[in-house]
Amino acid sequence: MTQTSPAQPRELPSTWNPADVEAELYQRWVDAGYFTADANSDRPPFSIVIPPPNVTGSLHIGHAFEHTLMDLLTRRRRMQGYEALWLPGMDHASIAVQALVERQLQQEGIDHRELGREGFLERVWQWKEQHGGAILSQMRHLGDGVDWTRERFTMDAGLSRAVNTMFKRLYDDGLIYRAEQLVNWSPEMRTAISDIEVEHREVEGELVTMRYGDGDSALEVATTRVETMLGDTAIAVHPEDERYRHLVGTEIELPLAGRKIPVVADEHVDPEFGSGAVKVTPAHDPNDFEIGRRHDLPMPTIMDERGRITATGTRFDGMDRFEARVAVREALREQGRIVAEKRPYTHSVGHSSRSKEPIEPRLSMQWFVKVGPLAKMAGDAVRDGRVEVHPPELAKRYFDWIDNLHDWAISRQMWWGHRIPIWYGPEGEVVCVGPDEQPPTGEGWRQDEDVLDTWFSSGLWPFSTLGWPDDTADLRKFYPTSVLVTGYDILFFWVARMMMLGLYGMSDREPEQAVPFRRIALHGIVRDKHGKKMSKSSGNTVDPLQWIETYGTDAVRFTLARGANPGADAPMSDEWVAGARSFVTKLFNATKFALGKDAHVPERLPERAELTDADRWIVDRADALITEVDELLEDFQFAKSVEALYHFTWDEFCDWYVELSKVQLDEGGQRAETTRSVLGHVLDVLLRLLHPTVPFVTEALWTALTGRESVVIADWPTATRHQADTAAAERIDAVRSLVTEIRRFRADQGLKPNQKVAAELAGLSEVGIAEHEAAVRTLVKLTEPGEEFDSSSELRVGLSGGDVTVRLDLSGAVDVAAERKRLNKDLEAARKELAGTEQKLNNPSFTEKAPDEVVDKIRTRRANALAEIERINTRLESLPGA
Numbered sequence: 001m002t003q004t005s006p007a008q009p010r011e012l013p014s015t016w017n018p019a020d021v022e023a024e025l026y027q028r029w030v031d032a033g034y035f036t037a038d039a040n041s042d043r044p045p046f047s048i049v050i051p052p053p054n055v056t057g058s059l060h061i062g063h064a065f066e067h068t069l070m071d072l073l074t075r076r077r078r079m080q081g082y083e084a085l086w087l088p089g090m091d092h093a094s095i096a097v098q099a100l101v102e103r104q105l106q107q108e109g110i111d112h113r114e115l116g117r118e119g120f121l122e123r124v125w126q127w128k129e130q131h132g133g134a135i136l137s138q139m140r141h142l143g144d145g146v147d148w149t150r151e152r153f154t155m156d157a158g159l160s161r162a163v164n165t166m167f168k169r170l171y172d173d174g175l176i177y178r179a180e181q182l183v184n185w186s187p188e189m190r191t192a193i194s195d196i197e198v199e200h201r202e203v204e205g206e207l208v209t210m211r212y213g214d215g216d217s218a219l220e221v222a223t224t225r226v227e228t229m230l231g232d233t234a235i236a237v238h239p240e241d242e243r244y245r246h247l248v249g250t251e252i253e254l255p256l257a258g259r260k261i262p263v264v265a266d267e268h269v270d271p272e273f274g275s276g277a278v279k280v281t282p283a284h285d286p287n288d289f290e291i292g293r294r295h296d297l298p299m300p301t302i303m304d305e306r307g308r309i310t311a312t313g314t315r316f317d318g319m320d321r322f323e324a325r326v327a328v329r330e331a332l333r334e335q336g337r338i339v340a341e342k343r344p345y346t347h348s349v350g351h352s353s354r355s356k357e358p359i360e361p362r363l364s365m366q367w368f369v370k371v372g373p374l375a376k377m378a379g380d381a382v383r384d385g386r387v388e389v390h391p392p393e394l395a396k397r398y399f400d401w402i403d404n405l406h407d408w409a410i411s412r413q414m415w416w417g418h419r420i421p422i423w424y425g426p427e428g429e430v431v432c433v434g435p436d437e438q439p440p441t442g443e444g445w446r447q448d449e450d451v452l453d454t455w456f457s458s459g460l461w462p463f464s465t466l467g468w469p470d471d472t473a474d475l476r477k478f479y480p481t482s483v484l485v486t487g488y489d490i491l492f493f494w495v496a497r498m499m500m501l502g503l504y505g506m507s508d509r510e511p512e513q514a515v516p517f518r519r520i521a522l523h524g525i526v527r528d529k530h531g532k533k534m535s536k537s538s539g540n541t542v543d544p545l546q547w548i549e550t551y552g553t554d555a556v557r558f559t560l561a562r563g564a565n566p567g568a569d570a571p572m573s574d575e576w577v578a579g580a581r582s583f584v585t586k587l588f589n590a591t592k593f594a595l596g597k598d599a600h601v602p603e604r605l606p607e608r609a610e611l612t613d614a615d616r617w618i619v620d621r622a623d624a625l626i627t628e629v630d631e632l633l634e635d636f637q638f639a640k641s642v643e644a645l646y647h648f649t650w651d652e653f654c655d656w657y658v659e660l661s662k663v664q665l666d667e668g669g670q671r672a673e674t675t676r677s678v679l680g681h682v683l684d685v686l687l688r689l690l691h692p693t694v695p696f697v698t699e700a701l702w703t704a705l706t707g708r709e710s711v712v713i714a715d716w717p718t719a720t721r722h723q724a725d726t727a728a729a730e731r732i733d734a735v736r737s738l739v740t741e742i743r744r745f746r747a748d749q750g751l752k753p754n755q756k757v758a759a760e761l762a763g764l765s766e767v768g769i770a771e772h773e774a775a776v777r778t779l780v781k782l783t784e785p786g787e788e789f790d791s792s793s794e795l796r797v798g799l800s801g802g803d804v805t806v807r808l809d810l811s812g813a814v815d816v817a818a819e820r821k822r823l824n825k826d827l828e829a830a831r832k833e834l835a836g837t838e839q840k841l842n843n844p845s846f847t848e849k850a851p852d853e854v855v856d857k858i859r860t861r862r863a864n865a866l867a868e869i870e871r872i873n874t875r876l877e878s879l880p881g882a
Contacts, residue, residue, distance in 0.1 A: 182362065307320060480517055
């Protein structure tokens with residue numbers, strides 16, 4: 001990607017303090033238009049639409065996790081020369097916003113129904129303008145490289161037009177209908193709610209077994225909701241259950257209700273569970289509803305919209321459902337019909353995620369989408385490869401869902417949302433009005449009171465945000481979107497709806513151009529470091545904004561990306577973010593060192609013949625890193641790509657090449673100048689590779705290193721394509737192994753890290769690393785032996801080409817008394833460990849009963865203790881005066 005004229009190198013501060021620079025850097029990116037996509041460019045498109053957060057929302061750890069991954073993908077594609085669009089926006093969140101504003105009005109002593117629809121909506125829009133969208137400003141703190149010029153809201157005029165258009169087309173094609181069916185009902189909100197707004201929780205309730213009928217015709221049934229028996233319209237048994245075959249087709253008295261209900265045979269009943277007979281309440285239970293349809297049973301609704309008993313003709317009418325539960329149970333007890341009670345009885349109950357109340361399955365008149373043909377299109381698009389699911393093994397879960405969809409209830413009994421564009425006439429007329437049509441007028445005409453499910457408008461998000469139903473430049477350039485990054489937990493709800501509505505809405509295109517996205521990259525949820533799901537009740541939630549304030553945005557993003565394995569949950573902890581902050585500091589310090597040594601990015605690297613082994617090794621490793629990161633990111637292997645970047649940066653570049661470069665720089669002349677070029681080249685590659693993950697620190701470092709405008713619009717690295725010098729790599733590996741062993745030996749001898757000692761090095765020529773002797777001596781603080789050199793300790797290091805012998809003169813270098821004291825303390829600890837492990841291994845009750853892996857672990861600890869005791873004794877014996 002071509003940059004504008006070079007900027008002056010930006011001076012680096014003495015230390016990296018993210019809070020001092022992040023906001024300024026982000027605003028500079030936005031002002032420069034780096035994130036603004038051009039629909040008329042000739043660059044290949046790359047587009048992502050953000051899963052729209054609720055207008056009520058704030059940035060939680062799940063958002064931060066998902067946004068980091070989307071930003072990483074988008075920044076990389078932008079650097080690769082794509083016209084990259086990451087489109088932001090928000091969802092109007094019907095239920096959440098309506099509940100919030102209703103509560104505010106209640107605090108003011110106002111019933112929202114007294115305001116009327118228009119007055120209430122006016123208050124909602126006021127709230128939205130004053131308080132909605134806090135998450136958008138928080139996204140800036142995270143460094144989201146979104147195109148703010150294209151920000152959308154699902155209640156915008158353009159998106160509302162798209163919603164109306166989609167409803168009209170589906171309706172005209174016979175794919176939207178109105179019917180009375182069972183839905184999830186929220187008595188507090190007085191509306192139907194979607195499956196995704198239902199949270200199933202284990203609760204302690206009761207299981208009551210009661211007797212219907214008397215004598216030979218008596219049947220026992222059990223329920224956790226005894227109040228629903230007032231709406232029973234049958235008792236069901238299995239057709240092959242011999243115990244009840246004589247009762248099938250007969251009627252039985254329904255207690256308290258004063259009416260009789262039939263006994264029906266249905267294969268849904270499990271004859272092995274309980275008594276083998278079940279009560280059937282079709283209007284208030286999903287399974288009972290299906291039984292009722294199969295047997296053409298009456299379906300009386302016995303609860304009103306508030307969850308109060310109604311229209312049963314009993315003394316329980318008017319009672320709240322929970323009050324009625326107690327009253328009905330006690331009335332049955334008075335009649336001697338309670339056979340058994342289990343209390344507490346733990347079972348799963350669906351709760352509204354908004355109001356937190358138990359939802360009520362309720363028969364209700366609603367609008368539905370007939371999903372059969374739409375779901376088939378959505379399934380076929382994945383089966384024929386037009387849409388790829390990553391990781392592929394999760395495609396089965398997608399098919400399990402999409403192939404078994406029930407018709408979708410899309411109406412909600414609320415005021416905030418897209419109102420259903422249906423008008424009813426005085427003579428029973430029903431008219432669907434499109435966005436460019438005038439609704440019917442005249443006395444008696446009225447619009448449907450309901451609004452559409454929020455998921456209906458968010459299901460249009462990949463194309464409504466680009467201007468559909470109009471044929472816009474954005475739609476032509478950026479649809480289909482390139483990838484959808486989303487959690488596997490909403491694979492079924494949001495993804496399925498986008499697939500169905502996208503394929504239907506864009507059906508005028510070629511099949512491969514109609515899909516809403518070409519790839520679906522699924523991730524898991526963020527968990528705590530113990531793998532436990534985060535929740536307020538568990539006290540283990542994390543505020544990403546607090547992490548950002550404490551550790552800096554780059555550290556938070558690095559940690560999140562490092563935990564992102566495809567389709568898998570991501571554990572997180574403060575310690576890991578602190579570790580990522582140390583990584584950022586390490587990168588900053590290494591770059592600052594290089595700049596202090598006048599490192600620069602050469603137009604081209606020096607000829608290979610001019611490079612040292614260390615130079616060739618690190619350049620080849622950087623080449624290999626580019627290839628590895630590319631392959632991993634194409635497969636959405638975020639964690640592995642970040643891990644590769646981490647280990648190259650810390651373990652190879654900082655810990656080894658930077659240290660080896662110091663030796664080369666000290667030589668001066670051409671060797672030093674070549675080293676500066678290699679330092680600059682590798683840092684340039686590394687900072688560009690790291691930029692999508694840690695954008696702020698890499699921007700500061702890269703612009704300081706190169707003097708160019710911004711790493712945001714820099715070219716993505718490509719390998720130099722030199723043939724890797726394996727011989728040089730082997731020699732550097734030998735040097736690293738030798739230095740590591742000498743450092744370990746020095747530590748064992750009690751030498752301080754910077755303490756210099758005289759030593760002889762023998763065998764370097766034989767293993768081919770004689771030219772690296774100066775580097776080895778510098779890295780491990782070994783001086784040349786003088787005339788009075790007298791070896792007191794010896795280390796032999798086995799390398800692939802032979803042995804290197806290191807003879808050291810430690811006379812006067814070690815405080816013998818202090819070293820003996822230290823070693824004796826370590827020896828005591830090792831002996832204590834040995835005694836503890838042997839005690840367990842000599843105990844038959846432990847070795848015979850404990851799991852094999854536990855016993856093996858103790859055996860390993862015993863072996864390690866023995867080896868440690870031997871090492872310490874050998875060292876003690878070698879000390880002077882032993």
